[in-house]
Amino acid sequence: MKALAWKELREAFGITAIALAVYMMLVASLMGARVFDWFPGMPNGTREVPFLGREFILVFTIVTVLFAVALGFRQSAWESTRGTYLFLLHRPVRRDAIFLLKLAMGVGVFVLCASIPVLLYGAWAAKPGHHASPFEWSMTEAAWEIILETPLLYLGAFLSGLRPGRWFGTRLLPLIATATIVVLVDMIPWWWSLGFPLTLVMYGLLAANICFVARVRDYA
Amino acid sequence: MGLHVSTASRVPIYQQLAQQIREAIARGELQPEEGLPSVRQLSRELVVNPNTVARAYTELEREGLLVSRPGRGIYVAQPRNDLTRAARDRKLTEQLDRWLTEAVHLGYSADGVLRLVAKRVREFHWQTEGAA
Amino acid sequence: MDDAIRTERLTKYYGGRKVVDQLDLRIPRGTVYGLLGRNGAGKSTTLKMLTGMVRPDYGRIELLGENVETLSAASRARIAYLAEGHPLYTGMTIRQAVAFTSSFYPNWDHRFVEQILDHFALSPKAKIGRLSKGQRAQVSLALALAPDPELLILDDPTLGLDTNVRRDFLESMIQIIHRRGRTILFSSHVLGDVERVADRVGVMIDGVLRVDCPAEQFKSSVRKVVAEFGGEPPELPPCPGLLSDWRVGTRRELVFVGYGPRQRASIETLSPRRIEIVEMNLEDAFIEYTRGPRRSLPIFTQTQSDIQGGANESVGVEGAA
Numbered sequence: 001m002k003a004l005a006w007k008e009l010r011e012a013f014g015i016t017a018i019a020l021a022v023y024m025m026l027v028a029s030l031m032g033a034r035v036f037d038w039f040p041g042m043p044n045g046t047r048e049v050p051f052l053g054r055e056f057i058l059v060f061t062i063v064t065v066l067f068a069v070a071l072g073f074r075q076s077a078w079e080s081t082r083g084t085y086l087f088l089l090h091r092p093v094r095r096d097a098i099f100l101l102k103l104a105m106g107v108g109v110f111v112l113c114a115s116i117p118v119l120l121y122g123a124w125a126a127k128p129g130h131h132a133s134p135f136e137w138s139m140t141e142a143a144w145e146i147i148l149e150t151p152l153l154y155l156g157a158f159l160s161g162l163r164p165g166r167w168f169g170t171r172l173l174p175l176i177a178t179a180t181i182v183v184l185v186d187m188i189p190w191w192w193s194l195g196f197p198l199t200l201v202m203y204g205l206l207a208a209n210i211c212f213v214a215r216v217r218d219y220a
Numbered sequence: 221m222g223l224h225v226s227t228a229s230r231v232p233i234y235q236q237l238a239q240q241i242r243e244a245i246a247r248g249e250l251q252p253e254e255g256l257p258s259v260r261q262l263s264r265e266l267v268v269n270p271n272t273v274a275r276a277y278t279e280l281e282r283e284g285l286l287v288s289r290p291g292r293g294i295y296v297a298q299p300r301n302d303l304t305r306a307a308r309d310r311k312l313t314e315q316l317d318r319w320l321t322e323a324v325h326l327g328y329s330a331d332g333v334l335r336l337v338a339k340r341v342r343e344f345h346w347q348t349e350g351a352a
Numbered sequence: 353m354d355d356a357i358r359t360e361r362l363t364k365y366y367g368g369r370k371v372v373d374q375l376d377l378r379i380p381r382g383t384v385y386g387l388l389g390r391n392g393a394g395k396s397t398t399l400k401m402l403t404g405m406v407r408p409d410y411g412r413i414e415l416l417g418e419n420v421e422t423l424s425a426a427s428r429a430r431i432a433y434l435a436e437g438h439p440l441y442t443g444m445t446i447r448q449a450v451a452f453t454s455s456f457y458p459n460w461d462h463r464f465v466e467q468i469l470d471h472f473a474l475s476p477k478a479k480i481g482r483l484s485k486g487q488r489a490q491v492s493l494a495l496a497l498a499p500d501p502e503l504l505i506l507d508d509p510t511l512g513l514d515t516n517v518r519r520d521f522l523e524s525m526i527q528i529i530h531r532r533g534r535t536i537l538f539s540s541h542v543l544g545d546v547e548r549v550a551d552r553v554g555v556m557i558d559g560v561l562r563v564d565c566p567a568e569q570f571k572s573s574v575r576k577v578v579a580e581f582g583g584e585p586p587e588l589p590p591c592p593g594l595l596s597d598w599r600v601g602t603r604r605e606l607v608f609v610g611y612g613p614r615q616r617a618s619i620e621t622l623s624p625r626r627i628e629i630v631e632m633n634l635e636d637a638f639i640e641y642t643r644g645p646r647r648s649l650p651i652f653t654q655t656q657s658d659i660q661g662g663a664n665e666s667v668g669v670e671g672a673a
Binding site for chain 1: 366397400403404405406407425426427428429431433435437439440441442443444451452453455456457492
């Protein structure tokens with residue numbers, strides 16, 4: 001199973017590296033570096049209140065969503081189109097185990113990678129003298145919510161990539177459905193006591209559905 | 221002895237092998253007591269299923285052309301002298317009749333058949349000069 | 353327990369089309385079974401159902417005496433499966449692919465893999481994606497054999513390989529056969545390969561196993577039967593051993609493997625005026641068969657509408673006959 005984990009890490013590396021690079025550009029811009037002005041939508045300067053400014057949330061959300069969706073498809077649809085499922089799934093391991101490990105690695109890599117810019121930016125803002133406004137770590141809450149909700153989109157993308165649909169539109173159904181769920185979950189008040197547990201339940205339901213689809217679909 | 225296999229031929233592979241060995245013995249290319257390659261060896265060389273080689277050997281053993289000595293291998297048998305002259309004649313005549321029937325169906329005259337036989341006899345390398 | 357592979361009425365539909373139709377396949381342990389058939393005849397789907405990659409719509413499968421649906425990991429480790437085209441992770445080097453694959457198996461013959469890589473002069477540092485088709489086939493065979501499987505299921509392993517590499521691959525298969533007790537089921541489109549390697553031969557046509565006989569019997573029993581009718585020749589019902597069936601004017605040309613009284617009786621129910629039996633080279637029969645059920649049109653009558661419609665094909669055939 002360790003070899004399988006390594007394989008997933010290696011395959012996620014490209015997308016993760018790109019995501020990390022864009023996150024770093026965002027953080028650097030918010031810290032006042034003006035090198036990335038050419039990047040569409042990139043905020044510049046340190047005028048915003050850390051984590052609460054519109055610009056941060058907007059760019060961070062877009063990058064995070066794209067990252068999650070790309071990673072989901074990379075881990076599922078890629079193997080379909082390359083025919084490597086026929087190789088992978090004949091290994092003497094339960095199919096559920098293979099897919100659950102894929103998902104665990106995917107969510108793990110995603111959450112770790114998306115946390116890095118938040119921690120960096122937070123650490124920078126916490127140092128007195130960097131920013132005009134006062135900073136509390138509680139101000140990062142919205143960012144953490146995004147990081148913990150978006151894996152649902154990742155799972156949706158994974159499921160879309162795994163489902164053998166005749167028509168592209170119907171294949172994307174899981175992704176669209178999870179996007180709706182993410183928006184709804186995000187609107188729930190008392191996020192930590194209600195939204196987060198609900199999100200975890202959704203993780204479980206989606207993972208179970210992925211295992212089910214993986215079991216019944218034809219790898220033709 | 222250069223055995224070869226043709227998958228383009230209509231003859232099954234084991235029969236091709238058996239026939240080639242039969243001819244090699246008749247021509248003296250294979251001498252009595254000479255050893256043949258093992259089933260494994262021949263199967264690997266010719267890239268054919270070992271069972272196919274074994275089948276050819278078994279058939280030739282049944283015909284008395286080869287003998288297998290357990291633990292040592294497979295050898296060309298001593299020529300058979302156990303049949304009486306009359307029995308041998310009968311055996312050959314049987315085959316000849318079958319062959320002549322085919323010749324008639326193919327539209328050969330008696331002369332044509334004799335000419336063909338004479339030609340093949342000249343071309344065939346007899347193993348033992350003046351054999352019966 | 354004597355059968356390595358056993359299927360019962362195995363059936364699969366793809367979008368309403370029956371790709372595999374009530375397949376009863378029994379392959380005793382130690383047998384090398386060659387499965388022939390045209391593209392789309394259902395060979396690949398059959399092998400995928402055997403390995404659990406495709407779920408049958410109907411029927412059951414036993415591999416090494418175990419139901420495939422509940423096949424344990426330990427049993428799966430005793431079965432090798434080479435999918436068509438030898439899919440491997442192209443981003444890995446050979447060494448990484450070996451390390452990855454070996455991690456799943458309790459007994460893995462490292463020396464054997466090294467020998468094969470050595471034999472074919474494959475560098476462990478080479479990227480899988482950079483290998484030729486033949487090299488990739490060799491790597492994937494090495495990976496499949498290293499756990500010392502009892503049963504091998506190979507989906508057209510020589511497809512797309514040039515003559516020399518194909519021969520190398522056949523040699524490797526012969527070597528596997530030399531290890532006692534290995535059961536091999538392989539599909540192929542090359543008749544000669546099947547004849548060399550197989551003990552038993554099956555031919556699938558439109559999802560049906562039409563021929564299932566010993567390899568040596570296979571070749572010598574091919575007959576072409578020409579049945580002459582006064583007018584429009586009637587359709588022959590499906591019949592065991594029937595390889596191909598063409599209408600040529602007022603005649604029907606049928607090619608059989610293993611033509612016997614049963615087949616003759618089947619033709620006679622159509623009450624033809626005359627039946628003529630011709631011995632036929634299997635290679636020719638097979639080439640004709642793989643070309644398809646409908647005879648291709650002579651070039652000179654092939655107009656645009658013929659190519660598109662194909663409905664007036666018989667006109668060209670009659671002209672040629």
